[in-house]
Amino acid sequence: MALISCGIDFGTSNSSVAIANDGQISLVPVEAAHVTIPSALFFRRVDNKAFYGRTAISLFFDRQDGRFMRSLKRVLGTSLMKQGTLVNGASMNFSTIISSFLKHIKDKADAVANQEIDHVVMGRPVHFVDNDPEADVRAQAELLAIAQRIGFKHIEFQFEPIAAAFAHEARISGEKLAIVADLGGGTSDFTVIKLSNQYVHKPDRSSDILANTGIRVGGNDFDKELSLAAIMPELGFRSTYGPKNLEVPLKPYVDLAEWSKVNFLYTPKIIMQVRQLLHQSHDKKRYGRLLKVLEDETGHTLLAAAEGTKIALSSQAEHNATFDFIEDGFFIPVKRELFEKSIEDDVEKIAASARQCLQLAGVRNEAIDLVILTGGSTEVQSIQTAFKNLFPNAAIADENKLSSVGLGLAYDSDYKFGQRTKRVSQV
Structure with missing residues (x-):
């Protein structure tokens, strides 16, 4: 058996x-x-x-x-x-x-x-x-x-x-020299490897694997940067309060833009602090939206709208992100240029990790025959552009x-x- x-x-x-x-x-x-x-x-x-x-x-x-x-x-x-x-x-x-x-x-x-x-x-x-x-x-x-x-x-x-x-x-x-780019929600990982259908049953592949690199940057980080750039300002991000024109605390916004931290915001202490600052806010309409999200515990809904906007901007130049759960008729128009600007640093970190993998493998960009793209984050236009620029002579496999x-x-x-x-x- x-x-x-x-x-x-x-x-x-x-x-x-x-x-x-x-x-x-x-x-x-x-x-x-x-x-x-x-x-x-x-x-x-x-x-x-x-x-x-x-x-x-x-x-x-x-x-x-x-x-x-x-x-x-x-x-x-x-x-x-x-x-x-x-x-x-x-x-x-x-x-x-x-x-x-x-x-x-x-x-x-x-x-x-x-x-x-x-x-x-x-x-x-x-x-x-x-x-x-x-x-x-x-x-x-x-x-x-x-x-x-x-x-x-x-x-x-x-x-x-x-x-x-x-x-x-x-x-x-035949044999192909490939780089695999696995861009998921939490990490981006790379491998330079020699591939062939003749190698499928080799018991030891260690000689074919030339290098591995990885970085803790992925699609969730894109959601976060997009949220902070396009959505959170409409909830009072970087607005001011009080007679000294102090900036409102940024931590609730940063945590609200990260999937793994949203649930930790729904505490009586944090909600009370936001409620107290609302009285001194210079932008009560927008800052009041933050309070409503925390009181209604709709942070994940907010982030889902950011994720949906990211996905839409992979094929559209502009997208209207809808937030009816905060206010009737409330939406934010977001352009792809703003999204791509917000993730520029993340895209460069990902590209740098790919270049490091090549360096560790001891091969030049031009030697790569095949780029294997996997993970949902490879749908992002600026990611695709970055890899086409890095490997202009390579075939792309992304099924x-x-x-x-x-x-x-x-x-x-x-x-x-x-x-x-x-x-x-x-x-």
Whole structure:
């Protein structure tokens, strides 16, 4: 009986799982017919039952009573893992929360396999946390413990850009020198790798992988910069108050523009501070909108509008971002130029990490035959322009943007577990 293994791509924004069964690789439908699921949870207040993905998002935006969470991957390796958070009035640690989400995905894979899967390759960014090796080691250890907690017995890890390369390799004839750009919600990761359909079953790929780099910048950062540049000024960002014309505190706005920090703003202390400053505000209409968002706990709705604007501006020159949940008829026109200006520094950091990967690999831009773009953030026009400028002679492969990492991890699980089992049985 062939060993069945799987690969799990736990992403900041979206997640997927694929199964390897005797060399056959297939993505698992994880939410209805969808092979990707938003990395989101909603705990319903009445019974604390957890809902996942699109269902969780729908319940939240339908204003159901409960606790909504996104971008949980960014908590790994940070102090928040130990602190935990309040869920419907009770403390819950993030290990329990992430385990709940990943167990939901594992259950889907087990059902398709018609057995409990013990073997998994978990995807991981090149760096969970930038410039902090101890936090990076801690983050992988936390993810390992979670994988064990939900029932996996044999666990390996693979860098996400390498997995994306494996997903494309079966279709590559001859040898190609490729750079993989995996731009997700929380991180941007790069690998320079030699690919060929002749290498698919090589037991050791270490000589083909020339370099890896990564940076903790991704689509969530684009949402944040766009929100601060275009949306938050209409909520009083950088307005003034009092006789000394002091600038209002910026921290609530900065936290309100980051998915993983929104829920920490809904405290009586913060709301009282904003309410008190409103009396002294020089722009009561706009600053009052901030208070309403905090009182109504609609920060995630606000950020979703920023994310929707980002997505719209990938194909449109201008978009009207609607905020009827704050005021009837309230919208903000946002131009692509403003968005691209707001993320210039982030795009340059991403490009610099790609250049560093080339430097570590010891290859020139012109030597790259293929650029593999994966992750939703590669849809952004300025990102596409940056990579076309970096690699003007290379072919671009950008199919299966949201599922290629999950597919590649399953290919890798077949290399690591399935092929190993076959080799042992033949001895």
